[in-house]
Amino acid sequence: xxxxxxxxxxxxxxxxxxTEIYDIEPALADRxxxxxxxxxxxxxxxxxxxxxxxxxxxxxxxxxxxxxxxDAGVAAMASALSDDPEVIQGLTGLxxxxxxx
Amino acid sequence: xxxxxxxxxxxxxxxxxxxxxxxxxxxKKGNRxxxxxxxxxxxxxxxxxxxxxxxxxxxxxxGHRVFLDPSLSPQQRSIVVVTHAALxxxxxxxxxLVRAIxxxxxxxxxxxxxxxxxxxxLRAYALPPALLEKLPLPPNHSASASASLxxxxxxxxxxxxxxxxxxxxxxxRMLKHSDTVNTNATAGQLKSFxxxxxxxxxxxxxxxxxxxxxxxxxxxxxxxxxxxxxxLQQILGMGRGxxxxxxxxxxxxxxxxxxxxxxxxxxxxxxxxxxxxVSHLDENLLLLPRQxxxxxxxxxxxxxxxxxxxVNVNELEALPDASAALxxxxxxxxxxxxxxxxxxxxxxxxxRQPTGTDIDIDALVDHLVDRAGGHTHEENIYCNSQRTRRxxxxxxxxxxxxSTGDKLSGGKTIFGQQIxxxxxxxxxxxxxxxxxxxxxxxxxxxxxxxLLRIKGFDEAEGALIEKRFTGLKPSGLTRLGAAxxxxxxxxxQEKYHTHRLLMIFTDGFAYDDEYEGRHxxxxxxxxxxxxxxxxxxxxxxxxxxxxxxxxxxxIFGSSTYLHCRHVGDLPGRLRRLINTALRNVEKSARVA
Numbered sequence: 001x002x003x004x005x006x007x008x009x010x011x012x013x014x015x016x017x018x019t020e021i022y023d024i025e026p027a028l029a030d031r032x033x034x035x036x037x038x039x040x041x042x043x044x045x046x047x048x049x050x051x052x053x054x055x056x057x058x059x060x061x062x063x064x065x066x067x068x069x070x071d072a073g074v075a076a077m078a079s080a081l082s083d084d085p086e087v088i089q090g091l092t093g094l095x096x097x098x099x100x101x
Numbered sequence: 102x103x104x105x106x107x108x109x110x111x112x113x114x115x116x117x118x119x120x121x122x123x124x125x126x127x128x129k130k131g132n133r134x135x136x137x138x139x140x141x142x143x144x145x146x147x148x149x150x151x152x153x154x155x156x157x158x159x160x161x162x163x164g165h166r167v168f169l170d171p172s173l174s175p176q177q178r179s180i181v182v183v184t185h186a187a188l189x190x191x192x193x194x195x196x197x198l199v200r201a202i203x204x205x206x207x208x209x210x211x212x213x214x215x216x217x218x219x220x221x222x223l224r225a226y227a228l229p230p231a232l233l234e235k236l237p238l239p240p241n242h243s244a245s246a247s248a249s250l251x252x253x254x255x256x257x258x259x260x261x262x263x264x265x266x267x268x269x270x271x272x273x274r275m276l277k278h279s280d281t282v283n284t285n286a287t288a289g290q291l292k293s294f295x296x297x298x299x300x301x302x303x304x305x306x307x308x309x310x311x312x313x314x315x316x317x318x319x320x321x322x323x324x325x326x327x328x329x330x331x332x333l334q335q336i337l338g339m340g341r342g343x344x345x346x347x348x349x350x351x352x353x354x355x356x357x358x359x360x361x362x363x364x365x366x367x368x369x370x371x372x373x374x375x376x377x378x379v380s381h382l383d384e385n386l387l388l389l390p391r392q393x394x395x396x397x398x399x400x401x402x403x404x405x406x407x408x409x410x411x412v413n414v415n416e417l418e419a420l421p422d423a424s425a426a427l428x429x430x431x432x433x434x435x436x437x438x439x440x441x442x443x444x445x446x447x448x449x450x451x452x453r454q455p456t457g458t459d460i461d462i463d464a465l466v467d468h469l470v471d472r473a474g475g476h477t478h479e480e481n482i483y484c485n486s487q488r489t490r491r492x493x494x495x496x497x498x499x500x501x502x503x504s505t506g507d508k509l510s511g512g513k514t515i516f517g518q519q520i521x522x523x524x525x526x527x528x529x530x531x532x533x534x535x536x537x538x539x540x541x542x543x544x545x546x547x548x549x550x551x552l553l554r555i556k557g558f559d560e561a562e563g564a565l566i567e568k569r570f571t572g573l574k575p576s577g578l579t580r581l582g583a584a585x586x587x588x589x590x591x592x593x594q595e596k597y598h599t600h601r602l603l604m605i606f607t608d609g610f611a612y613d614d615e616y617e618g619r620h621x622x623x624x625x626x627x628x629x630x631x632x633x634x635x636x637x638x639x640x641x642x643x644x645x646x647x648x649x650x651x652x653x654x655x656i657f658g659s660s661t662y663l664h665c666r667h668v669g670d671l672p673g674r675l676r677r678l679i680n681t682a683l684r685n686v687e688k689s690a691r692v693a
Contacts, residue, residue: 011226027230030230031230033226038144038227040143041145041146043142043434050435065111084561084562084563084564085564086135086563087564090136090138092136093134093136093139094136094139094140096133097136097229097232
């Protein structure tokens with residue numbers, strides 16, 4: 001039997017995944033990775049899934065399709081990770097802190 | 102360039118998205134506040150709340166909440182929140198360090214100036230770049246918090262001060278907070294009455310003296326407090342009146358038996374008139390039952406029989422409270438989840454498999470019979486051993502009696518640690534799709550045993566459940582037998598799951614009015630036996646106390662009793678405990 005421990009890639013590697021494989025703007029990739037770092041340490045109730053690299057990719061792709069960074073973040077990172085209205089509200093605020101403006 | 106239909110479709114989809122998302126922009130203000138709380142909590146790795154101060158004064162934190170100067174701009178607010186959360190995350194506000202800078206505001210300011218660059222550097226990878234640019238960091242360097250303290254203390258060292266709007270450290274607020282967390286809820290809430298007798302509160306007082314103080318307070322601020330005093334005496338079991346009346350009414354039985362329950366529900370109506378005030382006194386009172394919901398027997402060892410309908414049990418919803426925070430315990434849900442993932446996961450022999458290591462004789466015979474009869478089935482004739490996870494209904498029963506509020510070394514309380522552990526386990530198990538319920542329990546004699554529902558089996562995890570966890574306060578005593586019987590009743594209502602688990606968190610052995618020693622011990626043992634005979638696996642967990650509780654260990658059995666000094670010890674030991682309990686029950690079921 002084999003067991004392997006997986007963790008999230010370190011920030012530099014994760015940024016490279018976003019920029020080099022998925023053509024996400026380096027500045028946006030940087031913000032996404034920072035946002036993910038905070039979300040992964042966040043223990044909010046009702047936040048059943050943590051922000052995976054895949055979540056970041058989805059957000060970046062939405063931006064590449066023309067959505068603003070804030071709206072993409074709300075769609076793919078805030079609303080996608082919870083069903084709880086209060087948690088979504090908090091996550092939306094957090095997303096705005098990193099991706100808004 | 103002419104637009105292709107595909108491009109037009111894409112543009113349409115984008116427009117739809119903008120509309121769908123725009124409603125969230127309207128709520129921007131609420132988002133900001135809770136966004137800041139999420140930012141702070143994510144930075145610090147534990148829950149941090151945010152409040153805006155009423156008057157313009159420097160921002161500060163008490164270690165659980167960041168208080169913001171209302172005159173700051175929105176961006177400055179974000180920066181201040183990040184600053185203080187980073188200090189919490191970097192352990193700069195460890196109580197040992199904070200003690201060293203208390204009463205010396207100049208040293209506190211220098212310490213903050215020394216620590217800030219270090220704390221921010223630790224979290225720089227997660228900071229929003231826009232804030233990072235605007236954050237004025239003094240060019241001070243130190244390797245650790247204690248090094249910072251040493252430099253700050255020696256006034257000969259030159260320390261560049263932080264910008265004043267970043268706020269200040271207020272050591273006494275931090276110490277005060279860590280000292281008063283959950284120690285005596287009543288005292289904390291009474292302050293809102295501006296009653297000063299209780300300002301400096303003795304942490305070591307026992308139930309009786311705290312009761313006496315409550316009495317004293319009741320008589321002064323509310324002139325017509327007689328009925329309240331009477332009622333409290335009943336509830337707190339003070340004075341002869343309440344207890345003896347209980348005895349006299351003992352045999353009454355019926356749907357609405359105990360004398361005390363009657364009186365209390367009468368008073369309840371009065372309370373609701375004054376709801377606003379009384380909820381500050383003790384919200385528990387508001388929850389008192391209007392009538393008894395369940396009655397359970399109690400085992401009497403001496404008489405060798407059950408005392409029928411002996412204990413009144415009520416089930417109530419725990420009051421949510423968003424303003425409080427859970428005591429930190431240093432374990433993340435994900436660590437626990439990694440361990441619990443394998444709870445109930447075992448090799449099981451699966452029969453009638455299409456492939457496998459062994460032939461399933463029954464299936465083979467069936468197959469041959471079918472074939473001889475002209476039917477052709479798939480050849481599912483093998484046995485295979487596979488790892489599978491069983492369905493599980495788990496109930497957590499948390500003792501929130503008064504004694505759990507006692508302080509442990511390090512300022513934590515058994516109460517806080519138990520609650521936190523229950524919350525983590527509940528979330529971890531729910532995460533895997535198990536059905537989980539969490540109840541807190543306490544009692545005031547056999548007339549009132551209450552189970553507070555924090556999370557019912559059918560309720561989803563979420564902010565409401567979290568608020569019910571944080572709203573709990575320790576009070577009352579422990580009539581464990583009745584609590585176990587009611588929890589079993591609830592677990593047995595879980596028809597669709599075959600594996601049932603009852604986890605009891607308690608600080609020590611059961612104690613209630615006329616419920617102690619041999620009697621309590623034999624009743625709990627009996628209640629556990631009943632539960633196990635009904636196929637419920639039972640485990641008991643004590644967290645925080647200095648040593649094993651011999652009585653608990655004797656009653657639960659050493660393999661299903663777990664004692665942890667810290668919540669941090671749980672992840673490594675919990676899985677084995679639960680698996681053992683599940684297996685024991687299964688074995689005894691097979692024997693029966």
